Amino acid sequence: MPSNRDRDASGSPWSGRALAEEAVPGSAIPPSSSLVADALPPDGVMPLGGEAVSTGSLLRQIVSVFAENKLAVIGLVVIVGMVLFCFVGPFFYHTDQFNAQAALQNSTQNTGPAKGHPLGTDSSGFDILGRIMYGGRNSLIVGFAAAFAATLWGVLYGAVSGFFGGWVDAVMMRSVDVLLSIPQLFLLIVLAVIFKTSLGLLIIVIAFVSWLVPARLIRGETLTLRVREYVQAVKVMGGSRARIVLRHIIPNTVGTIVVNATFQVADAILLIAYLGFLGLGLPAPQTDWGSMLNTVVSDAGNGYWWKIYPVGAAIVLVVVAFNFVGDALRDALEVRLQRR
Amino acid sequence: MIGFIFRRFLQAIVVVVGVMLIVFLLAHIIPGGAARAALGPRATKAQIAQFNHLNHYDQPLLKQFWLYIDGLVTSFNLGYSYHWNQGVTTVILARLPKTLVLVGIGTLLALIIAVPLGILQVVRRNRPIDYVLTSLSFVFYAMPVFLLGALLILYFSFDLHWFSSEAPQGATVGDILSQPRGLVLPVFTIAALTIASFSRYMRSSMMETLTEDYVRTARAKGAGPRRVLYVHALRNAVIPIITLLGLSLPAIVGGAIITESLFNYPGMGLLAYQAITNTDIPLLLGTTFFATLATIAGSLVADILYAVADPRIRYAK
Numbered sequence: 001m002p003s004n005r006d007r008d009a010s011g012s013p014w015s016g017r018a019l020a021e022e023a024v025p026g027s028a029i030p031p032s033s034s035l036v037a038d039a040l041p042p043d044g045v046m047p048l049g050g051e052a053v054s055t056g057s058l059l060r061q062i063v064s065v066f067a068e069n070k071l072a073v074i075g076l077v078v079i080v081g082m083v084l085f086c087f088v089g090p091f092f093y094h095t096d097q098f099n100a101q102a103a104l105q106n107s108t109q110n111t112g113p114a115k116g117h118p119l120g121t122d123s124s125g126f127d128i129l130g131r132i133m134y135g136g137r138n139s140l141i142v143g144f145a146a147a148f149a150a151t152l153w154g155v156l157y158g159a160v161s162g163f164f165g166g167w168v169d170a171v172m173m174r175s176v177d178v179l180l181s182i183p184q185l186f187l188l189i190v191l192a193v194i195f196k197t198s199l200g201l202l203i204i205v206i207a208f209v210s211w212l213v214p215a216r217l218i219r220g221e222t223l224t225l226r227v228r229e230y231v232q233a234v235k236v237m238g239g240s241r242a243r244i245v246l247r248h249i250i251p252n253t254v255g256t257i258v259v260n261a262t263f264q265v266a267d268a269i270l271l272i273a274y275l276g277f278l279g280l281g282l283p284a285p286q287t288d289w290g291s292m293l294n295t296v297v298s299d300a301g302n303g304y305w306w307k308i309y310p311v312g313a314a315i316v317l318v319v320v321a322f323n324f325v326g327d328a329l330r331d332a333l334e335v336r337l338q339r340r
Numbered sequence: 341m342i343g344f345i346f347r348r349f350l351q352a353i354v355v356v357v358g359v360m361l362i363v364f365l366l367a368h369i370i371p372g373g374a375a376r377a378a379l380g381p382r383a384t385k386a387q388i389a390q391f392n393h394l395n396h397y398d399q400p401l402l403k404q405f406w407l408y409i410d411g412l413v414t415s416f417n418l419g420y421s422y423h424w425n426q427g428v429t430t431v432i433l434a435r436l437p438k439t440l441v442l443v444g445i446g447t448l449l450a451l452i453i454a455v456p457l458g459i460l461q462v463v464r465r466n467r468p469i470d471y472v473l474t475s476l477s478f479v480f481y482a483m484p485v486f487l488l489g490a491l492l493i494l495y496f497s498f499d500l501h502w503f504s505s506e507a508p509q510g511a512t513v514g515d516i517l518s519q520p521r522g523l524v525l526p527v528f529t530i531a532a533l534t535i536a537s538f539s540r541y542m543r544s545s546m547m548e549t550l551t552e553d554y555v556r557t558a559r560a561k562g563a564g565p566r567r568v569l570y571v572h573a574l575r576n577a578v579i580p581i582i583t584l585l586g587l588s589l590p591a592i593v594g595g596a597i598i599t600e601s602l603f604n605y606p607g608m609g610l611l612a613y614q615a616i617t618n619t620d621i622p623l624l625l626g627t628t629f630f631a632t633l634a635t636i637a638g639s640l641v642a643d644i645l646y647a648v649a650d651p652r653i654r655y656a657k
Contacts, residue, residue, distance in 0.1 A: 178358030181636050185594030186612065186628040193616055193624060194370050270484055274598065277486045278616060296490040297505070297602060301498060308494075312487045319482035 065332035072328030078321035082314070086136035095130025098285050113306055120306035123295070124285070132311050135287040140318075142202050142272045142288070147264035149207035154214030155257055159245050161215070162222025173219065176212050184209050188271060192280040199282065206271050214260050221253045255333035262326035266319045273315055289315050344647050352640045357409075359632050363625050364408050367419075368401070370621060418629060419622035423615070428626035432608055436630060437513050439596050439607035443634075445523075446530030447585070447592060454535045455578060458542025463569070465547070473539070480536040485595050489529040489602040496525060507605035516606075526603040533595045534588055541584050542577070549577040579649050586642030589635040596631075 066072055113120045119128040161172035179187070191205045225231060226249065234244050250257075269289075275281050276290020284291075292311045299307045375388040375397065383391075392398045396407050411417035418428040461470045480488070497505035507526050508519035516523065549555065550573055558572045600609030608627050615624040 174354065174358065178355050178362060181355050181590065181639075182359060182362065182628060182632045183590040183594035183635060185591075185597055186631050189597070189612065189616060190366055190621075190624055190628055193619060193621065194366070266482070270482075273484045274486070277484065277598065278601070278613065280616065290484070293484075293487060293490075296486060297493060300490050300494040301505075308487075308490065312483075312491075315484060315487070316479060316482045320478050323478060323482060 062332045066328050069328040069331065071324045075321035075324030075328070078317055079325065082136065082318050082321075083140060086133050086140055089133045090130065090137075093130060093133070095127040095134075097126055097130055097134045097287075119310050120304075122292070122307055126285075128306060128310065131287060131292060132289070132314055135289050135292050135311070136314060138199065138282055138286065138288040139269055139272055139290070139315075142199065142206060143265045143269035145203045146206035146210060146268040146272075147261055149203065150210035150264055150268075151214050151257060151261040153207065154211035155218045155250060155253070157211065158215040158218030158220075159222050159250050159253070162219040163226050163241070163245050163249060165223075165226075169219070173216075176215055179209075180212050180216075184271075185274060188275065189278065189280065192275055197275070197280055197282060199286075202272060202275070202282070206268050209271070210264055210268060214257070214264070217256050217260055218250075218253050221256055222249050225249050225252055255330075259326055259330045259333060262322055262329055266322035266326070269315065269319055269322075341647065345644055348640060348643055352636050355636055356633065359629065359636075360409060360412060361405070363629050364405055366628075367621065367625055418626040421615075421620055421623040421626075423618040423620040423623065428623050431623060432611065432626050432630050434511075435606060435608045435611050436634075438516055438605070439593075439600070439609055440634070441513050441516060442523075442526060442530060442600070442605060442607055443592055443596055446527045447534070449527060450531040450534040450538055451581070451585070453531065454538030455542050455581065457535070457539040458546060459569070459574070461539070461543045462546040462550070465543075477536040477540050480532060481540075485529060485533055485598045486602055488532055489525070489599060492525050492529060493602075505603070507600075507603040509604075509606055522603075526599050526605050529599045529602070530592065530595060534592060537588070538581065538584065542581060545580050546573060546577040549573045552576075579646065582642050582646045582649065586639035586646075589638040589642075593631045593635050 109121060109123050111117065111121050117127050117129070119132070122128055122131060157172065157176075161169045188205060188209045191208060192202075195201050195205060197205075222245075226244075231244060231248060234248055239248070272281065272288055273290030273293070276288045277293055277296070279291075279294060281288045281291035281294075289311050293308065296308055375383065375391040375395075379387055379391060389398075396404055399407070416429045418432075420426075421428050421431050424431045457473060461473050464470050493505040496502045503524045504522040505525065506522060508516045508522040510516055510519075550569075555568060555573055558568050563572065596607065596609035597612050598609070599605065600607045601613035604610065608630060612624060612627040612631075614620070615627065
């Protein structure tokens with residue numbers, strides 16, 4: 001489903017325990033320690049010559065754990081392949097995706113796979129293979145950009161809220177609770193209807209409904225980080241609040257950020273697909289993967305399978321790939337698991 | 341226990357007030373104003389002024405918010421749907437029960453399928469069936485609901501003619517329930533949304549419970565593997581699912597928009613879909629408000645159930 005808010009605390013539905021901790025404040029399960037804070041020396045205050053683990057070897061360790069995971073490697077290959085397909089593919093496979101009339105003159109509507117159109121044409125006579133590239137380009141751009149914006153804002157918001165604590169934290173987090181209680185898809189649709197969609201607005205609107213989960217995650221980590229000795233040390237040395245948050249707290253949550261951002265891309269791609277299906281995607285002749293499935297039921301009834309399966313498969317492939325990579329990243333960054 | 345419920349209830353009320361504020365603000369950020377949205381681009385200045393006066397849009401914002409809350413609390417006034425020519429609340433209340441039925445049955449079905457699936461995966465962990473189910477859950481998790489629904493329609497309705505692709509129609513919940521053939525696919529579509537994550541969660545929750553000390557104690561005193569699994573471990577492993585249920589509710593209710601518009605199911609989700617096509621913003625905001633109320637109430641119930649099931653929650657601060 002679009003919003004996957006069951007990922008709330010852990011970043012993914014596949015890992016169990018963190019969820020119960022966040023959701024039930026009084027839970028008896030002790031809070032898990034932050035992902036990398038234990039291993040990464042805090043910026044600038046690492047005891048000289050002390051810890052055995054240096055940043056370089058840790059990175060290598062992470063990469064090797066990641067590479068051991070076959071699913072993750074497959075996921076990465078799929079993502080890279082799909083990006084190449086959508087962004088470079090059109091240079092080798094030329095199709096007109098803007099001028100419906102010209103497209104109609106060169107082909108007919110809703111024809112099945114044939115010579116010249118390996119995946120057939122749609123109701124405007126556009127070539128489907130080319131359209132998957134073009135629509136995929138838009139879907140991927142929105143997915144990456146929205147995930148990036150949501151993560152950036154969510155991280156800043158969460159870190160500030162957790163660092164200041166007290167009533168600032170209370171107000172900031174209650175607002176997050178309120179926004180989280182509104183079904184994401186409803187909120188998204190309201191915004192998409194109010195602000196008629198374009199590529200840029202689509203990114204903003206999707207980011208607006210997606211930043212809440214990273215905000216919560218980072219706030220939780222900040223709460224445990226801000227009482228650490230090294231943060232106290234920075235304070236004693238006269239480091240400003242902004243410096244503590246930006247240079248010392250946020251860098252230590254980078255594991256959570258990266259893992260969550262990966263899942264965010266998958267979710268954003270699904271969200272834009274939902275908007276497209278509901279007719280709130282990019283206006284024609286622009287398109288995205290969801291908009292291409294706008295008439296999926298009547299296409300199914302008419303037997304136009306080539307309009308359903310290829311683009312459907314593209315969405316599922318990419319989203320699965322991002323979930324694989326996210327899972328593997330979490331495993332690789334979770335230091336406790338490395339010694340398993 | 342009473343104290344816990346009371347505290348939790350207060351929290352929910354604070355959230356509801358916050359949601360009211362957001363819905364109120366959303367109605368005010370429409371570019372060109374609500375009047376343009378309702379009356380169309382060709383409305384005269386006088387018409388707009390009259391509209392704004394009637395709806396108190398010419399009052400200060402704070403006063404407007406107060407009037408909004410007042411109208412909402414005293415007479416459940418959520419504004420007027422210009423498409424249906426009726427009050428928003430009236431239009432929604434006629435369809436809300438049908439959505440609750442769909443979502444309720446769907447969620448129940450999801451639980452009935454997902455919990456045994458998760459247990460099966462634990463029993464057969466790291467065997468082929470576990471891998472197959474894990475892969476399937478990844479695919480289902482990544483599949484947009486409308487695609488899944490369309491494929492179900494394609495196979496089970498158009499090809500096999502087992503079930504109807506058109507959801508049951510009718511004025512009352514009774515009418516809907518009397519046509520189970522049309523209900524199967526929409527209910528399953530709603531359920532499929534969560535089966536993947538629920539079963540996956542059940543699997544990891546069960547695995548974790550099996551590593552607990554008390555499970556080892558049970559084994560040590562001679563309880564058989566079945567008894568350990570179904571009597572000792574299951575009860576504790578299933579409790580977190582209640583929380584997951586509460587957290588998944590927004591997604592499930594949101595999924596109703598897609599499912600209902602796909603199957604033409606006459607509920608609140610279809611209403612929201614029609615509000616999109618008609619740009620009926622008061623109605624769209626009304627459905628959003630009701631959907632949010634439903635999820636807040638649902639997670640309230642889930643939390644209370646959790647406290648009933650797990651005494652540790654009740655006494656913690």
